[in-house]
Amino acid sequence: MTDTPHLWLRAECKPFEKRTALAPTICKELLDQGFKITVEKSPERIFDDSEYAALGLPLVEAGSWTSAPADAYIVALKELPDATTPLTHRHIMFGHCFKGQDGSAELLRRFQAGHGTLLDLEFLQDDRGTRVAAFGYYAGYAGAAMGLEAWAYRQLHGAAGTKALAHPKVDPFPNEQALIAHVKQLLAEAEQKTGMAPSLFVMGALGRCGRGACDFATAVGLPETAITRWDINETKKGGPFPEICDRAVFVNCIYLTQKIAPFLTFAELEAAGPNRSLSILVDVSCDPNNPNNPIPVYKEYSFFDQPVNYLPVNAAGCADLGVIAIDHLPTLLPREASESYGRQLLPTLIDLRSFGPVWKRAEQKFRDVTQAVLKA
Ligand SMILES: NC(=O)c1ccc[n+]([C@@H]2O[C@H](COP(=O)([O-])OP(=O)(O)OC[C@H]3O[C@@H](n4cnc5c(N)ncnc54)[C@H](O)[C@@H]3O)[C@@H](O)[C@H]2O)c1
CATH class of the missing domain: 3.40.50.720 (NAD(P)-binding Rossmann-like Domain)
Structure with missing residues (x-):
């Protein structure tokens, strides 16, 4: 855990996906809280790269998350590019792999091989089991x-x-x-x-x-x-x-x-x-x-x-x-949808500094599902 978590905004690779988990307004608030943020360039994203650059954020090439520092959280909404390489980082995204969806075991195996972690956005829940953010x-x-x-x-x-x-x-x-x-x-x-x-x-x-x-x-x-x-x-x-x-x-x-x-x-x-x-x-x-x-x-x-x-x-x-x-x-409305989602997620992101209970539960969920799926 660190007081200054490093978020690495991954470029989405799903065709037509213009939304993002970190709109520039959300990045600004995280910067004010002392976060470090790196942004992968993306011509698809509804927010122009220049909006992130204007905040003084470093822009890097799409896909360069594979060589991000080991302590960076890789943040995105949708799936990773198809590959079999081990995943070493902590990824924050919708993994769509906890309910037996197609390709679940393959993705979880990649995390297991690289000792990485999936902190699934769908399973960030408060202590009553309500999702902290939704679209x-x-x-x-x-x-x-x-x-x-x-x-x-x-x-x-x-x-x-x-x-x-x-x-x-x-x-x-x-x-x-x-x-x-x-x-x-x-x-x-x-x-x-x-x-x-x-x-x-x-x-x-x-x-x-x-x-x-x-x-x-x-x-x-x-x-x-x-x-x-x-x-x-x-x-x-x-x-x-x-x-x-x-x-x-x-x-x-x-x-x-x-x-x-x-x-x-x-x-x-x-x-x-x-x-x-x-x-x-x-x-x-x-x-x-x-x-x-x-x-x-x-x-x-x-x-x-x-x-x-x-x-x-x-x-x-x-x-x-x-x-x-x-x-x-x-x-259909990538700008408002991203802003609204990011606004709901913001307090939980800030809570990454102490890796609070929402994150601990999400991590445990990942461990439980991985064990169950890969043992089966
Ligand atoms: N298509 C998409 O792009 C998309 C995107 C986001 C969410 N969703 C889906 O939309 C659905 C709703 O999500 P949400 O966030 O609005 O959920 P929510 O829990 O906020 O609202 C669901 C509502 O359905 C009502 N409901 C449940 N059973 C009912 C019944 N038998 N008769 C009448 N009303 C009933 C509940 O009382 C509640 O008011 C979920 O299945 C979610 O996965 C789809």
């Missing part, structure tokens, strides 16, 4: 934006909303004002063409993602009467819920912990008939391959370069259902 708010915000955008696009280009469309690629937005302006414009054009305005059904509305989804709907001018907010109380009676078919866009934001009755199946879609309002489903929770998925109407993820998959609803005159199931939605 949820901007996932919901982006999910509602994508859903309303797809709804408007369908009104404008989808032969009165009944024809499957190839929805164009969506690129990240420089900031949330630009995203709001873009969606507002499309909604206005759709209303001018068809006289219709959308409505939104948010499931899990009291959670991080759910609040983000509702806030986006309000930001683009949906009146409160056009937003249905459901959470655990409203679903107590058990699904399915035909009410979902009465709203134009359904955004599912629940945190799934157990098997529950489905929220929506093809039976409700078919029963709603040709006058169904529901046009776009956005599954922010995005559990298509989970056997307990409460929306068992689709199996495929979608991606920003082809965001909407259209599913036929096999009943006379029924429109297809557009499905958005993107598992990295906050990437």
